[in-house]
Structure formats: C-alpha cells, structure tokens
Amino acid sequence: MSDFGKIKGVPRKEALGMDQVIPLFVRSRGLSAALNTRRVFSAWDEVSGVKDFTLRKFYRDGKLFVTLSSSMVRTHLEFQKDSILRSLNSFLEKDSLFDKSCEKVGLVKDIILK
Numbered sequence: 001m002s003d004f005g006k007i008k009g010v011p012r013k014e015a016l017g018m019d020q021v022i023p024l025f026v027r028s029r030g031l032s033a034a035l036n037t038r039r040v041f042s043a044w045d046e047v048s049g050v051k052d053f054t055l056r057k058f059y060r061d062g063k064l065f066v067t068l069s070s071s072m073v074r075t076h077l078e079f080q081k082d083s084i085l086r087s088l089n090s091f092l093e094k095d096s097l098f099d100k101s102c103e104k105v106g107l108v109k110d111i112i113l114k
Contacts, residue, residue: 019096027099036105039098040064043091048084050077062109064088074113081111 016024026032037059044064045051056067068074077084089107092098100106 022097023099026097027101032099032102033104035097036099036102039092039095040088040105040108043088043095047087047091048077059105059108062106063112064108064110065112065114067114077113081113085111 026035040059041057044057044066045054048054048066050068050073053069053073054066055069056065058065068077085108088111092107093100
C-alpha cells in the first residue's frame, strides 16, 4: 500500500476551510483592528435595537461612543447599559470574523451615550 498522505517524503498539508482562511488572511494583512471596529458597530446595530436612532458611532480604547437622535431613547438605554454591554460582547465572542487576539480593538469595556 502506498501512503497517499505524503509526496516524496513531505507530509501533505491539511485543507483549510474558508472559516479558517479568512481570519488568517485578515491578520496577515494587518486588517484586524479595522475589521473589529466594523464588527463592533454591526454588533451595536443588532444588539441595541436602535439602529434607526443611531447617528454616529466611534470606538476607541474599549469605549463605544454612540450619538443618538432621541433623548428619550438615550435615557431608556442608560438604564439598560450593563445588559447591552454584556449582550454586545457575547455577540462579538460568537462572531467568527471578530479577532479576539487583536490588541488594538478588543471587546467593549464601556458604552458612552450622547
């Protein structure tokens, strides 16, 4: 029997799925911070439920700054901020495109509502 796993003594590399290749490509090109920022913004839209009231989003040093068009919505979210923060980070941890090893842009530590 021949060994199909080796070619001239060199082991054959395992085939990688797209779910493994994309994060490797993103890291190799130095795109993790920018992609993570975009994923944080998308997570806010999904988790908060106030995408239509969100005017601007800015992320720096673990803080997500969100400008809202309604003071009533902002007040309502202030009471739910801890819950939203937990849900936001849970959403990001499950996101396959979010690079958890990125030092510049990691999980959200605080939400600042304006």
